[in-house]
Amino acid sequence: xxxxxxxxxxxxxxxxxxxxxxxxxxxxxxxxxxxxxxxxxxxxxxxxxxxxxxxxxxxxxxxxxxxxxxxxxxxxxxxxxxxxxxxxxxxxxxxxxxxxxxxxxxxxxxxxxxxxxxxxxxxxxxxxxxxxxxxxxxxxxxxxxxxxxxxxxxxxxxxxxxxxxxxxxxxxxxxxxxxxxxxxxxxxxxxxxxxxxxxxxxxxxxxxxxxxxxxxxxxxxxxxxxxxxxxxxxxxxxxxxxxxxxxxxxxxxxxxxxxxxxxxxxxxxxxxxxxxxxxxxxxxxxxxxxxxxxxxxxxxxxxxxxxxxxxxxxxxxxxxxxxxxxxxxxxxxxxxxxxxxxxxxxxxxxxxxxxxxxxxxxxxxxxxxxxxxxxxxxxxxxxxxxxxxxxxxxxxxxxxxxxxxxxxxxxxxxxxxxxxx
Amino acid sequence: xxxxxxxxxxxxxxxxxxxxxxxxxxxxxxxxxxxxxxxxxxxxxxxxxxxxxxxxxxxxxxxxxxxxxxxxxxxxxxxxxxxxxxxxxxxxxxxxxxxxxxxxxxxxx
Numbered sequence: 001x002x003x004x005x006x007x008x009x010x011x012x013x014x015x016x017x018x019x020x021x022x023x024x025x026x027x028x029x030x031x032x033x034x035x036x037x038x039x040x041x042x043x044x045x046x047x048x049x050x051x052x053x054x055x056x057x058x059x060x061x062x063x064x065x066x067x068x069x070x071x072x073x074x075x076x077x078x079x080x081x082x083x084x085x086x087x088x089x090x091x092x093x094x095x096x097x098x099x100x101x102x103x104x105x106x107x108x109x110x111x112x113x114x115x116x117x118x119x120x121x122x123x124x125x126x127x128x129x130x131x132x133x134x135x136x137x138x139x140x141x142x143x144x145x146x147x148x149x150x151x152x153x154x155x156x157x158x159x160x161x162x163x164x165x166x167x168x169x170x171x172x173x174x175x176x177x178x179x180x181x182x183x184x185x186x187x188x189x190x191x192x193x194x195x196x197x198x199x200x201x202x203x204x205x206x207x208x209x210x211x212x213x214x215x216x217x218x219x220x221x222x223x224x225x226x227x228x229x230x231x232x233x234x235x236x237x238x239x240x241x242x243x244x245x246x247x248x249x250x251x252x253x254x255x256x257x258x259x260x261x262x263x264x265x266x267x268x269x270x271x272x273x274x275x276x277x278x279x280x281x282x283x284x285x286x287x288x289x290x291x292x293x294x295x296x297x298x299x300x301x302x303x304x305x306x307x308x309x310x311x312x313x314x315x316x317x318x319x320x321x322x323x324x325x326x327x328x329x330x331x332x333x334x335x336x337x338x339x340x341x342x343x344x345x346x347x348x349x350x351x352x353x354x355x356x357x358x359x360x361x362x363x364x365x366x367x368x369x370x371x372x373x374x375x376x377x378x379x380x381x382x383x384x385x386x387x388x389x390x391x392x393x394x395x396x397x398x399x400x401x402x403x404x405x406x407x408x409x410x411x412x413x414x415x416x417x418x419x420x421x
Numbered sequence: 422x423x424x425x426x427x428x429x430x431x432x433x434x435x436x437x438x439x440x441x442x443x444x445x446x447x448x449x450x451x452x453x454x455x456x457x458x459x460x461x462x463x464x465x466x467x468x469x470x471x472x473x474x475x476x477x478x479x480x481x482x483x484x485x486x487x488x489x490x491x492x493x494x495x496x497x498x499x500x501x502x503x504x505x506x507x508x509x510x511x512x513x514x515x516x517x518x519x520x521x522x523x524x525x526x527x528x529x530x
Contacts, residue, residue, distance in 0.1 A: 033453075170442045170446060170450065170479075320449050320452075320453055321442075321446055321449045321450035321453050322442075322446060323442050323443055323445075323446045324445070324446075377501060377502040378501075378502070379498060379499070379501075379502045380452075380498065384502055
């Protein structure tokens with residue numbers, strides 16, 4: 001075991017291999033507050049990569065309804081329980097979120113999936129995990145508006161119709177893809193070294209020639225984003241649409257393009273980028289990269305279950321309305337600060353939030369041109385001032401991709417031709 | 422649809438568990454509803470009717486839990502900030518208003 005630094009948990013940790021980081025890292029921010037679970041991302045991915053025989057159960061991109069839903073069922077709860085069992089009552093954070101880039105969310109004092117040796121079976125296993133059952137993979141969006149029959153009657157819908165269940169409690173939609181982690185558990189667990197992380201963009205791939213379908217990656221990934229394919233007897237996972245990220249799509253003329261799931265997002269919740277990495281695994285300061293800004297400056301986007309220890313590169317703007325205890329468990333101690341910033345965004349954050357989904361090109365830099373004050377008011381004792389600034393996005397080649405304003409025009413179609421363009 | 426009936430002894434199985442939100446989360450949720458609809462140009466009557474209608478489970482749950490006075494106060498507060506957007510549909514305007522209005526109207530008043 002090597003000793004590596006994981007900035008998301010604010011400490012050194014054990015990992016089976018020496019740390020190695022790409023020049024740039026594939027990363028993304030999902031704004032959960034905007035997600036409506038339309039599943040456009042899910043179907044964009046499905047129709048591009050997993051529509052073949054043997055892939056029926058595979059959803060590299062999925063949206064699940066939390067707290068009950070999960071694909072596979074209970075994926076997060078089960079890993080959290082395993083860790084709790086390995087380290088009872090001690091899976092806690094200490095310190096507070098602060099300016100220290102080595103531990104921006106404080107320090108996680110519990111153990112990660114790489115540090116639960118006493119729980120590992122067999123002894124040769126490197127990562128704490130479990131293999132989901134076939135049934136847990138069967139219902140990708142279970143409990144989300146399932147039609148049900150009369151109680152006690154199986155396999156038959158109610159002929160008279162039933163009232164749909166009311167959501168009497170809070171819930172939110174969690175969109176997920178592979179996090180292309182900096183310390184991938186799938187990679188750590190593979191006995192054949194068939195999984196690798198690309199040095200140019202940090203995308204984690206399974207070499208289909210090397211894989212023998214041992215499913216150690218499926219067992220190890222705490223996010224359960226590697227999946228076994230029965231008819232080819234190898235495992236598969238999200239490939240981050242790497243031909244698009246490489247700029248191979250003719251539409252962009254060689255410029256990096258965002259993945260299918262990102263560009264299909266109707267709710268405009270998604271932004272994907274390629275961030276610069278230092279040799280120690282921290283992010284190179286790149287003040288006007290929108291992802292760097294949201295994650296390291298505004299700190300409005302947080303990693304998903306950082307305590308698992310894989311240093312995921314997917315970050316989420318947490319939903320405002322969900323009880324904080326649940327969110328702190330899911331996104332770590334930075335939740336309160338992130339929600340505060342999102343609820344009362346400053347001038348720069350408001351502009352950066354406008355960058356989501358205006359283009360399918362990867363944004364490498366933004367610039368804000370100040371506009372006039374539109375209005376000001378007070379909400380919950382806080383002054384809100386809105387400026388109609390213009391935010392300009394630039395691509396890898398330094399050329400402008402688009403520009404947009406804070407105050408968007410609203411177009412209402414005439415009643416006579418409401419459906420015409 | 423699940424293939425097996427829920428096993429009541431399985432702690433992971435959903436058998437009608439309610440995860441209640443605390444007052445803070447419910448208040449936050451009510452603000453989100455009110456802000457969202459105020460930004461879309463709904464007026465006080467429309468937003469309040471959303472909260473009062475049991476069909477809208479989330480909003481109505483907050484209405485029941487926090488009470489009418491609290492909800493009215495939240496709606497008024499949000500309207501004061503975000504309710505300045507007025508969308509006029511020319512088709513349903515009077516002929517006089519139609520003459521001075523366009524179909525693409527975003528007006529802050």
